Amino acid sequence: MNEDPRDEQQTSAVIGSAGSRRPRRPGGRRRHGPGVESVVPEAEFSSYYGRPIVKPAPWEADIPAYLFTGGLAAGSALIAAGADLTGRRHLRRTGRLGALAALTFSGAALVHDLGKPSRFVNMLRVAKLTSPMSVGTWIITGYAPGAGLAGVAELLDMLPESRRPGLLGGLTRVTAFVDRPAGLWAALFGPPLAAYTAVLLSDTATPSWHAAYRELPFVFVGSAAAASAGLGLLGAPVSETLPVRRLAVGGALLELVAEQRMERSMGITVEPLHEGRAGRLMRASKLLTVAGGLGAALGGRSRVLAGLAGVALMAGSACTRFGVFEAGLASARDPKYTVVPQRERLEREGPVRYEQ
Amino acid sequence: MIGGKNSLYGPVNPTADAGYSADHPARKGFFTDTSICIGCKACEVACKEWNDVPATHFDMTATSYDNSHSLNANQWRHVAFIEQRKQLGAQDPGMRPPEVTDLPMPTMRPTDTAEAVADQADPTGDPGEKPDFRWLMSSDVCKHCTHAACLDVCPTGSLFRTEFGTVVVQDDICNGCGYCVPACPYGVIDRRKGPDGASNVGIAQKCTLCYDRLTVGETPACAKSCPTQSIQFGDVEELRERASARVAQLHQAGIMDARLYGNDPHDGVGGAGSMFLLLDEPEVYGFPPDPVVTTADLPHMFRRATAAAVTLLAGGALAFVGRRR
Numbered sequence: 001m002n003e004d005p006r007d008e009q010q011t012s013a014v015i016g017s018a019g020s021r022r023p024r025r026p027g028g029r030r031r032h033g034p035g036v037e038s039v040v041p042e043a044e045f046s047s048y049y050g051r052p053i054v055k056p057a058p059w060e061a062d063i064p065a066y067l068f069t070g071g072l073a074a075g076s077a078l079i080a081a082g083a084d085l086t087g088r089r090h091l092r093r094t095g096r097l098g099a100l101a102a103l104t105f106s107g108a109a110l111v112h113d114l115g116k117p118s119r120f121v122n123m124l125r126v127a128k129l130t131s132p133m134s135v136g137t138w139i140i141t142g143y144a145p146g147a148g149l150a151g152v153a154e155l156l157d158m159l160p161e162s163r164r165p166g167l168l169g170g171l172t173r174v175t176a177f178v179d180r181p182a183g184l185w186a187a188l189f190g191p192p193l194a195a196y197t198a199v200l201l202s203d204t205a206t207p208s209w210h211a212a213y214r215e216l217p218f219v220f221v222g223s224a225a226a227a228s229a230g231l232g233l234l235g236a237p238v239s240e241t242l243p244v245r246r247l248a249v250g251g252a253l254l255e256l257v258a259e260q261r262m263e264r265s266m267g268i269t270v271e272p273l274h275e276g277r278a279g280r281l282m283r284a285s286k287l288l289t290v291a292g293g294l295g296a297a298l299g300g301r302s303r304v305l306a307g308l309a310g311v312a313l314m315a316g317s318a319c320t321r322f323g324v325f326e327a328g329l330a331s332a333r334d335p336k337y338t339v340v341p342q343r344e345r346l347e348r349e350g351p352v353r354y355e356q
Numbered sequence: 357m358i359g360g361k362n363s364l365y366g367p368v369n370p371t372a373d374a375g376y377s378a379d380h381p382a383r384k385g386f387f388t389d390t391s392i393c394i395g396c397k398a399c400e401v402a403c404k405e406w407n408d409v410p411a412t413h414f415d416m417t418a419t420s421y422d423n424s425h426s427l428n429a430n431q432w433r434h435v436a437f438i439e440q441r442k443q444l445g446a447q448d449p450g451m452r453p454p455e456v457t458d459l460p461m462p463t464m465r466p467t468d469t470a471e472a473v474a475d476q477a478d479p480t481g482d483p484g485e486k487p488d489f490r491w492l493m494s495s496d497v498c499k500h501c502t503h504a505a506c507l508d509v510c511p512t513g514s515l516f517r518t519e520f521g522t523v524v525v526q527d528d529i530c531n532g533c534g535y536c537v538p539a540c541p542y543g544v545i546d547r548r549k550g551p552d553g554a555s556n557v558g559i560a561q562k563c564t565l566c567y568d569r570l571t572v573g574e575t576p577a578c579a580k581s582c583p584t585q586s587i588q589f590g591d592v593e594e595l596r597e598r599a600s601a602r603v604a605q606l607h608q609a610g611i612m613d614a615r616l617y618g619n620d621p622h623d624g625v626g627g628a629g630s631m632f633l634l635l636d637e638p639e640v641y642g643f644p645p646d647p648v649v650t651t652a653d654l655p656h657m658f659r660r661a662t663a664a665a666v667t668l669l670a671g672g673a674l675a676f677v678g679r680r681r
Contacts, residue, residue, distance in 0.1 A: 048436060048642030049419040051426060057538040058547045078668070082676035115558060119531040126513040130364070130651055133511035133535050187672075191665035198664070199657045203509060203650050204538035210650055213657050217664035225668060229675075243675040250671050332538065335639070342645045352624040352648050354366040 045343065047335040054205045056332035062113040064325040066106045067197045068227065068318045070140070071220060073102035074194035075228025075251075077147050081187035082243060083236075084180055091244065092183075093154055094235030098228065099186060100151025103144060132199040139192050146186030153179035194224035201328060207338055208331035209324075211269040215262035216324070222258055223289075223317040225251025230292060230313030233306040245300040248313055252293030255320065256286065267344070269337050272327040281323030288316030363503075365652040367621035370502045374517035383521030384570060385629035386579065386587060387595040388495055389602055390641075391614065393586040395493035399433045400424060402581035406566065407432065410554040426642070427496055429548035429561035433578050436641055438492040494641050495587055497578070498523070498544045498563035499618055500629030503649040506536035506545045506562075514560070521592070522565040522629055532558040541625065541647035565629070592629055599631055611635070617643060624648030 047053070057063070080095025082088075111117050124141065128134040153175035156168070198220040202213035209216075225247050232244030263270050273282050295309025331337040345352070363373055371380045403409060412430045416423050420437045427434045500522045507515040507523050514529035515536060525545075536545045537560070545562040548554065566576035574580075579589035588595065596619050606614035613635045618628030624647050638645050 046637055046639045048438065048640065049417070049422075051642060053543050053639070053642055053644050054541060055428075055537050055543040055546060058534040075668075075672070078672040082672060086676050114531055114533060119533075122529070122531050123511050123533075125529075126511070128508075128511065128513065130508040130654060131511045131535070132657075133509065133533060137511060191668040191672075192661075194668055195661040195665040199654075199661045202657050203654055204535075205505065205541040205543075205647070205650050206538045209538075210653075213653060214660055217657075217661040218667065221664045221668040225671060247671065247675040250675065254667070254671075328538075335642075338644050339639045342647070343639075346646050351646050353620075354622045354626070 045336055045339040047339060050335065052333050053335045053338040054207070054332050056329040057204065057206065059113065059325075061322075062109040064318075064322045066109040066113070067220070067321040067325070069102040069106035069109065070197055071194050071224030071317060071321070072227045072231065072314070073099045073106060073143070073147065074190035075224045075247075076102060076231060077143070077150075077183070077186035077190040079228055079232050079244060079247070080150065081183045083240070084183050086243070088236070088240040088243075091232055091236040091240040093158070094232055095228070096147075096150045096154040096183065098231045098235065099147045100154075103140075103147050103151075106140075107144070132196055132203050136193075136196045136200055139189055139196055143186055143189035143193050146182045146184075146189065149175065149182035150179050150186055153182070191221065194221045201324065204328075205338075206328045206332045207269040207341065208266065208272050209328040211266040211341070212262050212324070214265060215258045218258035219255055219262060219320065219324075222251045222253070222255030223320045226255055226289060226292065226313045227251075227317035229296070230310035230317070233296060233300065233310035233313070235310075238301050238303055238306055241300060241306060245296045245306075248296035248300075248309065249293050252289045252296075252313065252316075255289055255317075256293075259286075259320075268340050269331055272330040272334075272337070273323065276326075276330060278323050278327035278330055281319045281326060285316050285319035285323055288312045288319060292316055364508075364654055365503060365626065365649065367626055368502060369521070370504075370517055370626075371519060371521040376517075376519055380519045382591040382593065383629065384565060384589070385500060385522075385592040385595055385631070386497060386565070386576075386589055387599050387631050387633070388497070389586050389588065389599075389633045390492065390494035391602075391606060391611070391633055391635055392584045393435070393493040393495055394584055395421070395435055395437055395491070396583060397424075397435050398581040398583060399495050399578035399587055400431070400435060402577040403433045403563070406569070406577035407564070408555070409561075410551055412551055427498070427542075427544050427546075427562075429546040430554075432497065432561070432563040434496045436492075436494045436496060438494075438636075438640055440490050440492060440636070440640075441488050442490050442636075492635055492641070494632065494634070495578070495582075496632075496642070497630050498565070499542055499625065500563075500565060501649065502621065502626030502628070503651065504625075505539040505541060505649050505651055506560075508649075508651045508654075509535050509539040511535060518567055518570075520565070520567075520570050522567065522570075523562075524564045524567050525560050525562060527556045527559050530559045532560065534560070536560050539650060541644055541649060592627075595631065599633060602633055606633075624652070 076095045076098035080092050080099060083091035083095055111120055114120060123137045126134060127138055156172045156175055195217045198216035201209040202216055204210060229244040229248035229251055233241055233248060272278055292309045292313030295305055295312060299305030299309060371383060404411065409432055410430050417425060420439055422437045424431050424434050504523045507517065511533060512529050512531050514526045515523060518524050532547055534547045537547055545560055548557050548559055548561050550557060569576055575589050579587045599616050599619055603614050603616055615634055617632040617634050617638050619631040621627035634641060
């Protein structure tokens with residue numbers, strides 16, 4: 001029946017994909033001159049009436065907010081421990097209180113996403129290495145007591161001596177004794193807390209998240225370092241901020257470089273990072289991170305400039321988390337990002353086959 | 357779940373891999389032969405009836421005769437309707453191509469001339485040519501993958517591997533975290549959003565391969581209700597043979613578009629418990645062309661994340677080294 005030449009033509013026809021074509025992004029194609037189209041053809045693919053193949057995660061703003069505050073908490077615990085060991089009292093205070101606040105907020109975001117607190121407890125019934133969410137639950141469960149205790153110790157320390165009668169005074173003496181081990185404990189859990197969230201997103205069939213799995217952990221730890229250093233710049237006097245100025249520059253650089261490398265390795269699934277809401281967020285993230293990094297490097301000795309740089313770095317980190325999150329959802333909604341990369345791989349390597 | 361060497365990827369017996377002893381029953385699954393599906397949706401209805409899956413929408417999609425949209429929390433079987441400008445083997449589907457479907461106003465049939473009768477008999481005016489139109493109908497369902505991403509990423513252990521090698525959600529343990537939803541490379545599992553009053557709202561839902569029926573030796577509701585045996589239930593090993601024989605038969609009949617999907621234990625998900633005979637590319641039916649379970653890359657992901665975490669720790673430490681201010 002394939003003798004009819006029309007059959008072949010029909011096989012390659014685009015079926016039901018009309019509704020899923022995206023407008024080309026400006027600058028996305030090379031122009032050879034006026035009216036000359038690039039030789040790279042628009043990705044052609046078949047789909048079931050343009051409907052999604054994989055399902056977007058049913059998550060709302062809670063989750064990117066959690067990603068941001070989790071990173072902030074992780075970096076802040078690290079900074080607080082460093083400041084504690086090197087005798088920077090104000091920076092330690094900013095770090096510990098920042099870690100406590102970010103931990104509280106991220107816990108609230110998680111519980112809000114799940115619906116009720118008992119569901120978080122239900123996550124502790126198993127420990128599963130194949131589930132980044134299970135691993136993350138245990139990381140945050142390990143992190144929380146350390147960061148919580150150090151944060152409470154710092155809060156009690158802020159109370160004037162006269163306001164600490166009896167029981168509270170006794171408690172203060174206990175926390176003053178355990179605050180350093182608790183802070184170091186939290187700092188040890190910080191880096192895995194900042195990094196696992198990348199695996200959380202990548203270990204899915206969401207095209208733009210999975211395709212980013214090699215570089216996303218570095219983007220996220222860079223972002224966590226930049227955001228928490230930003231908080232340090234904002235909260236501590238300039239006499240103590242040298243380490244966070246360095247960390248801010250290093251974090252911003254790591255985030256920007258890793259993000260650039262990530263975009264180069266993602267193939268067609270990079271498009272959602274440049275389009276729509278995700279595109280705006282990612283552009284804002286780059287601008288804010290560059291501005292914050294430069295501010296920290298050059299203007300860090302001015303209290304005002306340091307504060308502005310700190311705000312920019314935190315905002316940039318938040319934009320990165322929301323941008324990556326939104327891009328993933330957009331990539332799941334369009335079947336193009338599921339079909340075209342798999343088709344390209346099929347043409348290049350043939351079907352995926354497991355071989356010993 | 358990281359037991360054997362192949363636990364994340366490759367051909368394994370999922371039941372043995374999950375730790376069942378050797379006397380577990382044979383792996384069960386579906387073979388959906390879409391070449392004989394008539395789109396009656398008996399499977400959809402039977403599934404809803406037996407499993408008490410609520411009905412959510414009765415609206416048409418405005419693209420085809422599909423009124424159930426997709427596989428989702430309230431749709432554990434979904435019959436896709438694909439309309440194509442393409443011949444269906446040697447069969448005459450009795451439809452005319454859309455461009456010549458020109459419905460005239462009702463008129464009296466001229467019966468007095470032979471020419472008029474001939475016109476009536478062949479409205480395309482091209483005797484012998486088969487019409488350029490076919491409907492593909494396909495009943496989609498959870499694939500019950502050998503390497504099930506939904507099961508592997510579930511943080512509560514709510515999803516588990518049954519003794520039949522299938523994948524089932526335990527409603528009373530599921531947290532509704534929704535992580536299984538983006539993990540599925542086929543877009544099957546979903547968190548139930550409604551309707552109001554339905555049970556398990558906010559809980560992940562999908563086909564159980566009628567686990568309750570299997571435990572008493574019954575056939576799943578969809579397969580039982582299928583009037584054309586388009587949905588066949590049985591031992592996966594045997595279904596794979598049956599599917600290969602059917603493809604060979606169709607190829608012999610000249611239907612070279614016939615192909616199997618999900619039957620190969622060496623594929624990206626280690627072979628599916630639900631395999632399909634398709635008459636076109638998988639993506640035409642809304643299937644991914646060549647899916648790979650996301651957890652196949654998990655060891656690599658953890659190595660990268662560990663490297664990133666060490667980078668952060670080292671960076672944090674270095675920042676505090678040296679000058680005081």
